[in-house]
Amino acid sequence: MKTEPKTLSGFMELYPNEQIAFDNIKNTIIDTYKKYGFYPLDTPIIEYSEVLLAKAGGETEKQIYRFEKGDNDLSLRFDLTVPLAKYVARRYNELVFPFKRYQVGKVFRGERPQKGRFREFYQCDIDVIGDEELSLKYDSELVNVIYDIFSKLNIGDFKIRINNRKILNGFFGRLGINKELTAEVLRIIDKSEKISRESLIDELDKIGITEMQRFDILNLMDRRLINPDMEESLNYLKREYPKTNKDNSLLNEGIEELETILNDLKSRGIPRKYYAVDLTIARGLDYYTGTVYETSLVDYPSIGSVCSGGRYENLAEFYTDKKLPGVGLSIGLTRLFYQLVEANIIKIDNVSSSDVMILPMCDNYEYIYKVNNILKENNIKVNICYLDKGFKQKMKYANRMNNKYIIIIGEDEVNNNTVVLKNMISGNQMTISFNELASLKEKILE
């Protein structure tokens, strides 16, 4: 009796070529994080339930993978923020602040599995944590990080939409809408892209928003991407809610922060088309207190936000009295990858695990390995075909392995200190000398 080799639904397990494409994206993200001097962090996947759930409740608690082992009540992490909070609180005395860390790892949520939703998925997070205070420069640095990543990923145009929660909170305060109701309104605004204007009005009605309040809310909402000139959004607010009125102070603080960040983005030389002010961006309702970001792929709006985050006042209040403000962002890589493949933005047909495959056509392995070693030293990934079969079979193997280039080494090549380099797509081949192998990379990348 054989056991069926099955994988749980909601758990991504890719084909080899897909995995290479997935890792390429992951590595681009990590390399960018590292370029900004973020520290790596790698926290356990299993934690004490009481630690992970110090803050969580509701949906999170229902979705969590929780179990007992020995006397311990354990859970699998459901995000990378709670472990960061624990880590910073635990290592407070040994860390240097501002503490910049990235973490790329799997998290677990036992959601109802559905197309494009995963129970085990990668998050790629960065956060900057300050001790008591944290410069707004980091808020714009994170926008720069997003810009660098999505430029390099080469998956089409993208737009980073930026807002400041103080603007929203100040705005609703002015309308006399209290905190609880604000949360409700923001929740409705958050999904405004997915529902019709009628449903929107209907939902606002239902929670008790008056017609006058609604007028102002919709006016604000409509300032979103309609203006190519994003200053228009802010000018509208400054006109409508002048500084001279003290009741507008929170809103104006938000505007000032946002303008500071926009100015800094200009200094950074990020092309203007890649970012915009969007006054309707709300994000994590209880969590963010200042800057918030979302990023969307311009040609694929249905994919939704591919990278989001923002600023929070206090990272670790459930573990420590220290005031630790932070700003962070997260890329949900598993879902993103799934959607990029679905939308055919990522092609995986011509992916190969090696830059070149060597087909030995003689027994002089001393020479074959000499060729292999010089290629490896020059950062070329090499597969050697060890099949004890004829030339045709070896070519077939190279083809199935998607190798664009092969190197053929027979007696003649050994005797002449050469190899034959063949382009499997064009069919072209040429003889190159052993001494030219060190610079092969330029030839095969042309």
Add this chain to the structure above:
Amino acid sequence: MKTEPKTLSGFMELYPNEQIAFDNIKNTIIDTYKKYGFYPLDTPIIEYSEVLLAKAGGETEKQIYRFEKGDNDLSLRFDLTVPLAKYVARRYNELVFPFKRYQVGKVFRGERPQKGRFREFYQCDIDVIGDEELSLKYDSELVNVIYDIFSKLNIGDFKIRINNRKILNGFFGRLGINKELTAEVLRIIDKSEKISRESLIDELDKIGITEMQRFDILNLMDRRLINPDMEESLNYLKREYPKTNKDNSLLNEGIEELETILNDLKSRGIPRKYYAVDLTIARGLDYYTGTVYETSLVDYPSIGSVCSGGRYENLAEFYTDKKLPGVGLSIGLTRLFYQLVEANIIKIDNVSSSDVMILPMCDNYEYIYKVNNILKENNIKVNICYLDKGFKQKMKYANRMNNKYIIIIGEDEVNNNTVVLKNMISGNQMTISFNELASLKEKILE
């Protein structure tokens, strides 16, 4: 009431500088695996218990993290071999064989925690899986991989010890020791490094080994590293167990395989001091059927094997009828890292998350970011100090962040299109022009 931010014992959670050192090792391993054209693989951490435990029993089953979620009986993976077997059986029709894959990931075993033992730890595995057959060239390719990795890690001399299970099995068969008893003897031999010769004899006695059998066993054992010339070991066996006697055929098959591999290692140009035949290496008793390897650090024998593996006849017999022979190896990275730090082989005091830190001493961020961008483009990791404090405080921050190099940018530098580069260790500083920044890497690596 605050929750104590604690981490489970037996779960590694490193300081930022340690994590950088850890990741450097991990990346060296992965980069080497990739250079040989291995495919990446990333299987779920959670699997159906029946799938993971199709083969396991005894100790493994006791140690496993197993729990129910909904109607499912789930377990966390305890190694990367069982998931590979599942994957290959599941994807048999879509894979190209020989299938070379690497996987680097966490596995979980609820062992009694003790110094240097972890419940969550990284394994870094490679395996080559054949369909029905697999060239011995892969057995030696893996030795080459080990050699490349440990040379690059720069953690001192190492020795790859190689044996072939057919030699051991043939040898014990000749002595009239049956399979069950062989397993017992091998288990004792496996720990022969850790116990005295007297205890060894005592233990062999206890399981019923006769004095004559013991004589031959100890004779074989003593062929281990005593001979710098490893052919001596094989010549001893060939002399004692000549081919002419058919009863010696399994043993001689093992010798032939081992000699084939040794010849191939010679062709590969791996310096002789890095590998040796060790006839006492047994490894996974039920699993390996041919070549077996262990690797030890010459100056730190107490660390034990840091990389081991071997050849097996059938990867996935619990899931499929297909005969899938393979050869693989594994590095237990978490334990290795722990031991390298304990033994002071890895230094983490001078590790930094960035190559250079920019200290802005003026407000011209347009210029500061221009400098930052040119450095990033040239693969230099840059932290910018955004502290709103004086020069002294900024210097202190750079010092605490272990930055060996800082770049100071004040009004003068902006006006002259230069920066000041300061070596924090020597105290030397020099003014360099903006145009020289692209080649800064050479300056700071000198």
